Amino acid sequence: xxxxxxxxxxxxxxxxxxxxxxxxxxxxxxxxxxxxxxxxxxxxxxxxxxxxxxxxxxxxxxxxxxxxxxxxxxxxxxxxxxxxxxxxxxxxxxxxxxxxxxxxxxxxxxxxxxxxxxxxxxxxxxxxxxxxxxxxxxxxxxxxxxxxxxxxxxxxxxxxxxxxxxxxxxxxxxxxxxxxxxxxxxxxxxxxxxxxxxxxxxxxxxxxxxxxxxxxxxxx
Amino acid sequence: xxxxxxxxxxxxxxxxxxxxxxxxxxxxxxxxxxxxxxxxxxxxxxxxxxxxxxxxxxxxxxxxxxxxxxxxxxxxxxxxxxxxxxxxxxxxxxxxxxxxxxxxxxxxxxxxxxxxxxxxxxxxxxxxxxxxxxxxxxxxxxxxxxxxxxxxxxxxxxxxxxxxxxxxxxxxxxxxxxxxxxxxxxxxxxxxxxxxxxxxxxxxxxxxxxxxxxxxxxxx
DNA sequence: TGTAAACTGCCACTGAATGACATTATTGCT
DNA sequence: AGCAATAATGTCATTCAGTGGCAGTTTACA
Numbered sequence: 197x198x199x200x201x202x203x204x205x206x207x208x209x210x211x212x213x214x215x216x217x218x219x220x221x222x223x224x225x226x227x228x229x230x231x232x233x234x235x236x237x238x239x240x241x242x243x244x245x246x247x248x249x250x251x252x253x254x255x256x257x258x259x260x261x262x263x264x265x266x267x268x269x270x271x272x273x274x275x276x277x278x279x280x281x282x283x284x285x286x287x288x289x290x291x292x293x294x295x296x297x298x299x300x301x302x303x304x305x306x307x308x309x310x311x312x313x314x315x316x317x318x319x320x321x322x323x324x325x326x327x328x329x330x331x332x333x334x335x336x337x338x339x340x341x342x343x344x345x346x347x348x349x350x351x352x353x354x355x356x357x358x359x360x361x362x363x364x365x366x367x368x369x370x371x372x373x374x375x376x377x378x379x380x381x382x383x384x385x386x387x388x389x390x391x392x393x394x395x396x397x398x399x400x401x402x403x404x405x406x407x408x409x410x411x412x413x414x415x416x
Numbered sequence: 417x418x419x420x421x422x423x424x425x426x427x428x429x430x431x432x433x434x435x436x437x438x439x440x441x442x443x444x445x446x447x448x449x450x451x452x453x454x455x456x457x458x459x460x461x462x463x464x465x466x467x468x469x470x471x472x473x474x475x476x477x478x479x480x481x482x483x484x485x486x487x488x489x490x491x492x493x494x495x496x497x498x499x500x501x502x503x504x505x506x507x508x509x510x511x512x513x514x515x516x517x518x519x520x521x522x523x524x525x526x527x528x529x530x531x532x533x534x535x536x537x538x539x540x541x542x543x544x545x546x547x548x549x550x551x552x553x554x555x556x557x558x559x560x561x562x563x564x565x566x567x568x569x570x571x572x573x574x575x576x577x578x579x580x581x582x583x584x585x586x587x588x589x590x591x592x593x594x595x596x597x598x599x600x601x602x603x604x605x606x607x608x609x610x611x612x613x614x615x616x617x618x619x620x621x622x623x624x625x626x627x628x629x630x631x632x633x634x635x636x
Numbered sequence: 637t638g639t640a641a642a643c644t645g646c647c648a649c650t651g652a653a654t655g656a657c658a659t660t661a662t663t664g665c666t
Numbered sequence: 667a668g669c670a671a672t673a674a675t676g677t678c679a680t681t682c683a684g685t686g687g688c689a690g691t692t693t694a695c696a
Binding site: 428431466468469 | 642643644645646647
Binding site for chain 1: 673
């Protein structure tokens with residue numbers, strides 16, 4: 197349990213991080229045990245011994261707490277991309293930053309993330325929420341691209357398309373990864389590597405997808 | 417008021433279409449007058465003189481009724497694409513089918529659609545819902561591509577990428593169209609043409625976006 | 637005409653989500 | 667160390683989207 201926040205933080209901040217973490221963990225555990233739709237927020241907050249009002253001070257919705265692991269990844273991605281200068285193909289930079297974010301997350305996150313994606317895959321409301329969050333991330337990336345290039349995405353639609361391409365590649369790669377994991381007994385070690393591979397594969401397939409014809413389709 | 421459904425339909429079907437239409441129209445009118453979040457479903461159903469229980473037999477959510485015009489477009493797109501044989505670049509077929517769907521919708525739909533997009537643009541919950549619907553449409557397109565090509569999208573990630581590219585282009589083009597319309601006094605005639613142009617522009621920019629470098633960015 | 641199926645409405649209820657305001661805990665300064 | 671200010675939390679009432687169960691009404695068909 198990595199509840200050892202930065203000792204330099206004031207007590208208030210430390211307590212907030214603890215509560216946030218406790219809510220995320222309790223929620224994920226309960227949702228995994230009995231299903232997202234079968235657990236009420238009252239049950240979650242009872243576990244952590246906080247009020248529901250407090251819950252909503254930390255999370256904007258029930259779906260938010262359930263998909264916290266993904267949010268952490270998006271935050272890392274956007275922060276990493278912000279720190280990366282643009283040189284060479286923009287899409288390659290977007291790809292590199294995403295891979296870097298994925299590889300930089302710790303092992304505890306990985307366990308939570310894998311469990312979260314499984315939960316998302318079998319819960320329609322969470323699938324929708326996950327998609328919404330990915331699109332919001334696109335928007336943040338586009339804003340950064342606009343800023344880095346000093347160009348408005350209305351003037352050049354390619355800037356907005358880059359957001360679609362990057363996060364779209366993630367959606368495709370992650371989707372295929374989940375579907376593959378569902379058929380695999382290897383639920384632990386190596387799953388992240390496989391996810392990275394699938395995402396990279398999707399990025400790399402973009403140029404070909406753009407010009408693909410029916411004859412180019414591989415038989416199954 | 418195009419409430420003249422097919423005379424060949426049984427009375428039951430005709431009444432259902434009428435109720436569906438009435439709910440869509442009342443909801444959109446009220447939402448536009450006072451804002452999506454300010455109108456309750458009780459107000460909407462009172463206008464149409466049906467029960468809320470009936471409302472939920474027609475629509476799965478409040479957001480659903482608000483974005484009906486978009487749903488109609490997606491349905492037309494998917495149906496049109498289903499009827500279109502794949503030849504030449506797949507993306508070009510996807511593009512053609514979308515343009516064809518857009519141009520095939522009638523003038524009454526166009527008015528509703530423009531109003532709906534304006535409402536979506538200023539309502540966060542509807543923006544999210546609209547995005548979710550577009551992603552669901554992607555899924556339907558991918559399923560059709562899989563079927564047409566007799567290939568599983570897990571075996572070839574490009575199939576899923578094609579869905580992202582097509583509907584992603586829509587999102588980019590439509591987004592820029594809405595932002596442009598917001599600054600334009602021409603709210604009526606010609607708006608659809610402009611939307612088509614922006615969407616086509618986005619499709620056409622995909623090959624360039626994939627390889628774009630910072631030096632290739634246009635100044636504003 | 638009568639019956640079955642489809643459709644609608646009533647009603648109670650649930651649970652996510654919110655606003656107002658009181659209470660408690662922490663911080664920073666003297 | 668004490669205190670005032672600030673931040674965080676909890677209580678409580680409420681709203682409203684959404685659902686299930688079941689009775690009543692309408693339509694279709696033999």
